[in-house]
Structures are given as C-alpha cells and as structure tokens.
Amino acid sequence: MDELTAIESLAALSQESRLRVFRSLVQAGPEGLAAGVIALELDIVPNTLSTHLAQLTRAGLIRRTRDGRIIRYAADNAGIRALLTYLLEDCCQGRPELCRPAVATVACC
Amino acid sequence: MDELTAIESLAALSQESRLRVFRSLVQAGPEGLAAGVIALELDIVPNTLSTHLAQLTRAGLIRRTRDGRIIRYAADNAGIRALLTYLLEDCCQGRPELCRPAVATVACC
DNA sequence: CCTATAATTCGATAATTCTCGAATCATGGA
DNA sequence: TCCATGATTCGAGAATTATCGAATTATAGG
Numbered sequence: 572m573d574e575l576t577a578i579e580s581l582a583a584l585s586q587e588s589r590l591r592v593f594r595s596l597v598q599a600g601p602e603g604l605a606a607g608v609i610a611l612e613l614d615i616v617p618n619t620l621s622t623h624l625a626q627l628t629r630a631g632l633i634r635r636t637r638d639g640r641i642i643r644y645a646a647d648n649a650g651i652r653a654l655l656t657y658l659l660e661d662c663c664q665g666r667p668e669l670c671r672p673a674v675a676t677v678a679c680c
Numbered sequence: 681m682d683e684l685t686a687i688e689s690l691a692a693l694s695q696e697s698r699l700r701v702f703r704s705l706v707q708a709g710p711e712g713l714a715a716g717v718i719a720l721e722l723d724i725v726p727n728t729l730s731t732h733l734a735q736l737t738r739a740g741l742i743r744r745t746r747d748g749r750i751i752r753y754a755a756d757n758a759g760i761r762a763l764l765t766y767l768l769e770d771c772c773q774g775r776p777e778l779c780r781p782a783v784a785t786v787a788c789c
Numbered sequence: 790c791c792t793a794t795a796a797t798t799c800g801a802t803a804a805t806t807c808t809c810g811a812a813t814c815a816t817g818g819a
Numbered sequence: 820t821c822c823a824t825g826a827t828t829c830g831a832g833a834a835t836t837a838t839c840g841a842a843t844t845a846t847a848g849g
Contacts, residue, residue: 574699574819581694583768585687585839598770604797621840640795640846646771655764661707662755670728695807715826728808730827749816749825793847794824798843805836819823 572657576631580654585632588615591622596633596646602644605638681766685740689763690741698732701721705742705755712754714747 584590591613596603604612610620624644629631631650636643693699700722705712713721719729733753736742740759745752 572717576698578694578696581690582836585690585694586685587683588837590683590687590690593787594769598773600773603795607794610796616839618798618840622838624841625797642796645758655767658703658760658764659706660703664707664709665773679719691806698808716824717824725809726826727810728826731808732829746816751826792847793845794847795849796843796845799838799841803836803838805834807834808832809833810831813826815826816824818823 572653577654577657580630580632580650583626583632586623588613588620589627592620592623592644593632593646597651599645601645603634603636603643605641605643607641614645624648670674681762686763686766687715689739689741689759692735692741695732697722701729701732701753702736702741702755706755706760708754710754712743712745712752714750714752716750718753746766 583679584593592609594616595609595612606617606620606624609615609624610617613620624633624635628635628644631653632647633644634647635649636645693702701718701724704718704721715729715733716726718724718733719726722729724732733742733744737753740755740762742759743756745754748755764771
C-alpha cells in the first residue's frame with residue numbers, strides 16, 4: 572500500500588457515520604448489506620450515505636455489487652489487511668517477541 | 681475502546697505528516713525519538729510538529745516522556761492494539777477460518 | 790412505454806482542520 | 820540569576836470536508 576491510499580483509507584474511517592458503516596459491514600460478513608438497509612439502520616439520509624459509501628469504496632475498504640435495483644456493500648478484506656499491514660510495517664525491529672503478542676490480541680477469534 | 685477515541689485515533693492518522701510521524705515511531709521501537717529529531721527527519725517546523733504530536737498523544741497512539749530538555753515520543757502499543765481490535769470487532773461471525781488468515785498476514789514478523 | 794423504487798450525482802452552505810508566525814514555557818549550564 | 824536551547828501554546832487566515840435539497844440514473848414490473 573502507498574501512503575496516499577493509506578491516508579485516504581484512514582480519512583474514510585475517521586468520521587462517525589463512515590466508521591459505523593464500516594463496522595456494520597465488517598460484522599455483516601461476506602454477504603454485506605444493501606445501501607438502503609444501512610441507511611435505515613444507521614439513520615442516515617440516502618444521498619449523504621451514498622457519498623460516504625463512495626468514499627469507503629474509493630479507499631478500498633469496501634466493495635459494491637449490484638443485485639437488481641439494490642446495491643450491496645461488503646467489507647473488502649484485502650484492503651483492510653493492506654491498511655493494517657502498512658500501519659505496523661517494520662514494527663518490531665526484527666524481534667518477533669515485540670509484536671507477536673500485540674498482533675495476537677487483535678485476532679477476534 | 682469507545683467510538684470517540686477510535687475516531688480521534690483515525691483522524692490523527694489520516695494526515696500525511698502525522699502518519700509519517702506515527703510510522704517513524706512504530707519503526708523506532710520502544711526508545712522512540714526526540715521531537716527535534718522527528719522535526720529534522722521529516723522536515724516539519726517545530727510548532728506544527730508539536731501540534732501533530734499532541735494530537736497523536738491525545739488519541740493514545742503515542743506516549744511522551746521528558747528527558748531533560750528533550751522530549752521523547754514513542755509508539756503506544758496498547759493504544760494501537762485497541763484501535764485495531766475495535767476495527768475488526770466481531771469480524772468473523774464466530775467462524776475463525778474467515779479472519780485468521782487476514783490477521784496472520786498483518787503480522788510483521 | 791410508463792411508473793415506482795433504489796441509489797447516486799450535483800451544487801452550495803456550514804463546519805472543521807491545517808499551517809505557521811509570534812509569544813511563552815521548561816530545563817540545563819555559565 | 821541570566822542566557823541559550825528544545826519544545827509548546829496561541830491566534831488567525833487558508834484550505835478542506837460534511838451535509839443535504841434537488842435533480843438524475845438504473846432497474847423491475849405492469
């Protein structure tokens with residue numbers, strides 16, 4: 572990942588509505604959620620939500636797929652992983668014992 | 681971690697200079713770097729850098745310790761870990777096979 | 790083809806954030 | 820005590836970002 576993409580991703584996440592959308596999609600799993608469903612659940616007007624979803628998509632954090640009239644969004648695991656890797660790059664000066672416990676705690680399961 | 685802290689952290693990281701400072705400190709390890717050294721290395725005027733460092737510190741991503749006239753900053757691993765955990769919370773719907781590979785790839789060593 | 794629905798794009802205003810000169814604070818040494 | 824140095828705080832102008840009404844696009848069904 573390059574610096575610009577990282578900044579775009581972090582900026583996308585650093586806003587209340589977008590962070591909530593992102594976390595909802597992370598928790599929703601591979602099937603994701605329809606834009607309209609997200610709008611209802613998080614109480615965001617559709618056009619504003621659309622702007623937010625576009626920003627998260629541009630950043631590579633979520634993906635969109637059309638399903639008839641409905642547009643479905645889901646977390647993009649590759650993009651998320653790339654961002655986390657960029658943040659932690661060369662974090663342990665070659666000494667695994669420094670960063671292994673930290674990374675292990677992040678594991679959610 | 682609560683939502684406000686997460687947003688503060690992500691906002692702190694979503695700016696070129698601050699992201700560079702953060703990554704420098706992550707790579708510098710536990711001893712960290714003096715404010716003046718960071719200013720020189722990244723070519724940022726001291727007062728602007730000071731504002732950035734304060735923001736990263738408030739967000740819980742870095743720590744400061746005084747060492748005579750010199751103030752030293754270092755990555756705050758607990759804060760960083762808390763942020764990553766918040767982002768990935770409940771990411772795999774109880775199915776470890778979905779997120780374990782993702783997390784493994786993040787490991788830097 | 791026409792209508793209804795789901796979603797997006799456009800444009801403008803409101804709010805927030807960035808940057809840096811100037812002034813201030815804290816520490817160590819003469 | 821006085822000075823020099825490292826660092827921070829303050830304040831204001833410049834730049835960026837957020838939000839939402841109105842208009843537009845895309846699709847499904849009658």
